[in-house]
Amino acid sequence: MELTIAVLEELAATLCPDIRLLDCVNRCAGYSDQAHLFTGETVLHTDINPANTLICGYGAHFIDWAWPIRGASWVEPAIWVIRLIDAGHTPASAETWAGKLRTWDTAPAESLTAFAHVNAHMWDEIAEQAPQGSNWQKHMAASAHAWADHREEADRWT
Template structure:
């Protein structure tokens, strides 16, 4: 499985300075969108399907992708960012990492479809930069057994 790679699963979308901020240890779907969620029962069990681009990275990435889908379906930036605020990993995300994610994703879409056709998608991703992130809670180290 690949390490976190923005958008396409390729490292070249990130500059060398951008590689470290997007490191993480969480399993990511990286194509979180309404078409990749299957509701399996009347009780509402949901399943993520179409795992064509799994990666390892920061826990907040898939939630950020879903927030941009909320924007594409007409939610306001305030509503989408409000929904994102329910995720501790997003609230505590390093703003530099979020900026890196947004910049690399926008570069990818611009290179893929051209500047004019990428404008709307890139604008949705740039709304992610408006969120006031909290300082992360320091993790306590576990003491090793002796």
């Protein structure tokens, strides 16, 4: 996990180069009227998963940059939260891991909750379009919903 945290820290500090790239706001606008909360200038991979993480003797690297976007630096750790939940972590445990990243504390609670709901809707759509017999998308949708539910509960207590 420490290698993943290190590469996430490096990525969070990487400003998006001056290239034409989809913005997180645009990608998420169809799922929420709060997508403006995801604005930022960080380059985001957005498809962190075990198959896209190369671990070598000196560190970790994210490969297969098929879905890069520009957005807030906390977005990548938020995506990682869903992957951690899918790997068996509770939402609280996943957020604790994300909390090890400096950028996590820059995310307002309202933004995290909105992003959790965007991902729940997005993964529902992906799961609905998945080929018959393909279940990983349904698992991701369930993980995204578990995080959105957790965020709603956390917001009630703050």
